[in-house]
Amino acid sequence: MSERASETAFRRMKDLPSTHLLGAGTATCAGCGGLQAIHEIYDVLGEKTIFVNAAGCMTLLSIYPFTPFRGSWLYTAMACAPAGAQGVRDALDILKDKGRIPAEEDLRVVVLTGDGAAYGMGLSSTSAAIDRDLDFLYICYDNEGYGNTGQQSSAGTPHAARTSTHRGALGYPGFKKDLFSIWAANRPAYVATVTGAEPVDLARKVEKAAAMRGPRLLIALSPCPTGWSYEPKDSVEIGRLAVETGVWPLKEYVDGRVVHTRRPRKRVPVEEYLRLQGRFAHLFEPERNDALLDEIQARVDAYWEAAD
Amino acid sequence: MKTASRILGSAFFREGFEVQDAPRYGAERRGAPIFAYVRAAREPIHERGVITRPDLVVVADDSLVSVAAAGVLVGASARTVMLICSNDDAAVWRERLGLDGPVFTLACEPAPDDEVRFLGAASAGAASRFTGVIGRESLEHAIREELQDLRPEAVERNVGEGLTAFDEMEAHAGCLSEGTIRSAEAYEDPNWVELPFEGVEISAPDIHGAATSVQVRTGLWRTMRPVIDYDRCNRCSWICTTFCPDSAIHADADRTPRIDYDNCKGCLVCVAVCPPHAIAAVPEQVAVAADSEEAST
Ligand SMILES: Cc1ncc(C[n+]2csc(CCOP(=O)(O)OP(=O)(O)O)c2C)c(N)n1
Ligand code: SF4
Ligand code: SF4
Ligand code: SF4
Ligand SMILES: [Mg+2]
Numbered sequence: 342m343s344e345r346a347s348e349t350a351f352r353r354m355k356d357l358p359s360t361h362l363l364g365a366g367t368a369t370c371a372g373c374g375g376l377q378a379i380h381e382i383y384d385v386l387g388e389k390t391i392f393v394n395a396a397g398c399m400t401l402l403s404i405y406p407f408t409p410f411r412g413s414w415l416y417t418a419m420a421c422a423p424a425g426a427q428g429v430r431d432a433l434d435i436l437k438d439k440g441r442i443p444a445e446e447d448l449r450v451v452v453l454t455g456d457g458a459a460y461g462m463g464l465s466s467t468s469a470a471i472d473r474d475l476d477f478l479y480i481c482y483d484n485e486g487y488g489n490t491g492q493q494s495s496a497g498t499p500h501a502a503r504t505s506t507h508r509g510a511l512g513y514p515g516f517k518k519d520l521f522s523i524w525a526a527n528r529p530a531y532v533a534t535v536t537g538a539e540p541v542d543l544a545r546k547v548e549k550a551a552a553m554r555g556p557r558l559l560i561a562l563s564p565c566p567t568g569w570s571y572e573p574k575d576s577v578e579i580g581r582l583a584v585e586t587g588v589w590p591l592k593e594y595v596d597g598r599v600v601h602t603r604r605p606r607k608r609v610p611v612e613e614y615l616r617l618q619g620r621f622a623h624l625f626e627p628e629r630n631d632a633l634l635d636e637i638q639a640r641v642d643a644y645w646e647a648a649d
Numbered sequence: 650m651k652t653a654s655r656i657l658g659s660a661f662f663r664e665g666f667e668v669q670d671a672p673r674y675g676a677e678r679r680g681a682p683i684f685a686y687v688r689a690a691r692e693p694i695h696e697r698g699v700i701t702r703p704d705l706v707v708v709a710d711d712s713l714v715s716v717a718a719a720g721v722l723v724g725a726s727a728r729t730v731m732l733i734c735s736n737d738d739a740a741v742w743r744e745r746l747g748l749d750g751p752v753f754t755l756a757c758e759p760a761p762d763d764e765v766r767f768l769g770a771a772s773a774g775a776a777s778r779f780t781g782v783i784g785r786e787s788l789e790h791a792i793r794e795e796l797q798d799l800r801p802e803a804v805e806r807n808v809g810e811g812l813t814a815f816d817e818m819e820a821h822a823g824c825l826s827e828g829t830i831r832s833a834e835a836y837e838d839p840n841w842v843e844l845p846f847e848g849v850e851i852s853a854p855d856i857h858g859a860a861t862s863v864q865v866r867t868g869l870w871r872t873m874r875p876v877i878d879y880d881r882c883n884r885c886s887w888i889c890t891t892f893c894p895d896s897a898i899h900a901d902a903d904r905t906p907r908i909d910y911d912n913c914k915g916c917l918v919c920v921a922v923c924p925p926h927a928i929a930a931v932p933e934q935v936a937v938a939a940d941s942e943e944a945s946t
Contacts, residue, residue: 364860372916
């Protein structure tokens with residue numbers, strides 16, 4: 342991280358912009374961690390960006406005649422935002438080649454989807470876009486469930502979380518899919534994890550991704566007061582705890598290597614993170630489920646042992 | 650309210666009624682008005698869809714009365730019973746709304762040891778009593794059945810709230826009268842707008858303006874208002890303006906933060922992240938009252 346710090350415009354909080362591009366007045370819930378990440382990302386990407394947005398909560402961003410964006414936005418079905426991005430990229434390239442738009446009017450093509458699309462339904466069209474070396478940035482705001490339809494479990498749901506499809510005492514029986522590694526295995530230009538509660542780390546990664554070409558992915562852990570069941574004001578606290586407990590490692594894949602951009606020196610017990618969220622309340626009440634809590638902690642420990 | 654309607658529906662069912670109950674959601678977000686309908690009859694019910702001529706209207710939050718999208722009075726007639734969860738009493742509401750029919754209120758004040766009153770269970774309890782045909786046991790059973798996933802203490806609290814409201818309304822038992830069944834022949838089309846099929850250039854319209862969403866007054870969602878104490882504020886506006894999920898805080902050139910109250914949703918993330926604790930959370934009603942006092946002096 343340190344050798345790269347000199348290349349970035351974002352060294353500390355103070356370097357972040359105080360004027361923001363994304364318009365207020367959208368329909369997302371108060372305290373939405375996904376919107377927070379998107380507004381931070383948009384500040385770095387800039388206005389010359391076209392978002393290709395698959396069905397999900399962020400479909401509600403742009404509802405005719407209102408949009409929070411200063412550039413274009415296109416809505417696609419849940420599984421095929423990368424295919425939509427291919428069409429947009431091709432159209433822009435053709436317009437440029439024919440001289441119908443000058444090079445400086447070119448747009449950055451950005452796919453914006455939730456985890457339901459990124460980890461599951463849209464993975465096939467994503468894989469095909471990577472195969473074709475499509476020049477695009479994929480942003481997944483990961484609220485760990487099908488948020489817009491009432492937080493059903495998705496392939497991004499963490500083990501033991503209670504969702505509207507897994508309401509039992511053990512919550513979701515599966516494990517969060519490792520989307521980062523799936524992408525990295527395909528040798529794309531760039532993959533990184535971010536979260537809105539760590540805006541400097543986020544801004545650096547967006548800055549870096551924006552300067553590259555080819556398939557690039559940013560996965561933003563997006564605390565979701567509605568789906569995770571907590572008070573909206575806690576969104577930043579929960580995002581920070583996800584990083585400090587080691588539950589959400591901040592890392593990037595670049596030039597064939599995975600680098601952790603933040604190594605929590607002394608990891609906070611995962612319990613601190615889980616306890617704030619209603620979706621994990623069954624781990625503490627009516628009685629503490631030590632076995633399950635230990636299992637979750639052990640998985641986080643094993644991850645960091647392998648990483649260190 | 651969805652839970653209240655389920656409880657009321659199940660209680661009717663236990664008394665041998667045919668029942669329909671269905672929620673209707675508007676925008677999927679916290680604080681958006683939601684509706685729930687219950688129909689009950691001794692005979693099979695052939696009517697479907699939303700209830701357009703209610704015999705009973707329960708308003709769970711009195712701030713909804715002034716929200717046009719909530720339409721709490723739509724379809725109400727002189728025989729419609731109104732139950733409003735409010736600290737203002739029934740006479741005030743009768744006067745305010747110009748209603749001739751029966752109006753009752755459930756006070757929102759919690760019992761001395763409780764933090765909040767569970768108005769869902771309480772309104773189901775009151776509504777059950779109004780029907781005059783639902784017994785205490787059926788009500789209790791319905792609450793337990795509906796809330797079985799919750800912690801035992803929460804279930805007991807809800808049962809207590811439901812039964813207390815049921816008892817509270819003893820004097821009004823049976824005030825609700827059965828509506829008449831409408832025949833299919835009397836059906837009138839809703840007043841909807843016909844949209845002819847149009848070409849793609851019209852039916853998939855473009856937005857050419859930038860950031861037009863600021864015109865949507867999401868500030869109306871707010872129940873708590875963040876208020877900056879400028880004497881304490883450090884002018885570190887990169888913090889609050891970045892973390893505000895809604896871009897509802899802007900900074901002047903000297904880094905003085907300004908909250909855009911037309912759009913601030915009141916999530917209070919800014920209150921939580923401000924390093925010197927310079928932002929206070931004030932209940933919106935208190936802030937509005939203070940504003941109007943200031944304006945009048
Ligand atoms: C093929 C398809 N199946 C189901 C849906 C219904 N649907 C709309 S949004 C959504 C949830 C999407 O989840 P995610 O991608 O995680 O986004 P979030 O809602 O969490 O923002 C679903 C299932 C759909 N639009 N298309
Ligand atoms: S459900 Fe969650 S992700 Fe969706 S708008 Fe609400 S807070 Fe944001
Ligand atoms: S974070 Fe707090 S102290 Fe800093 S500018 Fe905002 S209100 Fe002022
Ligand atoms: S309460 Fe929420 S929406 Fe309002 S200014 Fe603070 S952070 Fe922004
Ligand atoms: Mg999701």
